[in-house]
Amino acid sequence: MSIKVLIADDEPNILISLEFLMKREGYEVHVARDGQEALDALRRERPRLVLLDVMMPKKTGFEVCQELRADDAIRDTLVLMLTAKGRDTDIAKGMAMGADAYMTKPFSTKELVQKVRELLEPRA
Numbered sequence: 528m529s530i531k532v533l534i535a536d537d538e539p540n541i542l543i544s545l546e547f548l549m550k551r552e553g554y555e556v557h558v559a560r561d562g563q564e565a566l567d568a569l570r571r572e573r574p575r576l577v578l579l580d581v582m583m584p585k586k587t588g589f590e591v592c593q594e595l596r597a598d599d600a601i602r603d604t605l606v607l608m609l610t611a612k613g614r615d616t617d618i619a620k621g622m623a624m625g626a627d628a629y630m631t632k633p634f635s636t637k638e639l640v641q642k643v644r645e646l647l648e649p650r651a
Contacts (some may be wrong), residue, residue, distance in 0.1 A: 529555040530647055531574035535565035535591065536609065537583045545578060548636050552643070562586025566594055569601045576647055579626070581610040581617065589624050596625040605646050
C-alpha cells in the first residue's frame with residue numbers, strides 16, 4: 528500500500544518535477560493547481576502528506592492549511608509548506624496555521640526528499 532502525497536502548486540514546472548521526484552520515491556502522487564483544487568483533492572484522496580505552495584490562485588497555501596486543520600476528516604494530514612518567500616514572518620505564519628514543516632524555494636530535490644521522508648517515516 529503506497530503512501531499518498533498531494534502536490535499543490537500553480538507552477539507547472541515545479542509540479543512536474545515534484546511529481547516525478549515523489550513517484551520515484553515510491554509515493555502515490557496527486558496534483559492540484561490552485562488552493563481550491565488542493566482542498567477538493569485533500570477531501571477526495573485523503574493523502575498522508577501535502578506539499579503546499581503558499582502563493583496560489585483561489586486560495587493561498589495558508590488558507591488551505593487553515594481549512595484543512597479545521598476539518599476533522601483531513602486535519603491529520605501532514606503539511607509541508609513550500610514558499611518562494613523565506614521571510615521569518617511567513618515561516619511563523621505557516622507554522623501558526625498548522626504546517627508541520629517548511630521549505631523555501633529554491634530548494635534542492637535532495638533536501639526535499641529528505642524532509643518528506645522525515646515527515647512520513649517517524650523514527651521509532
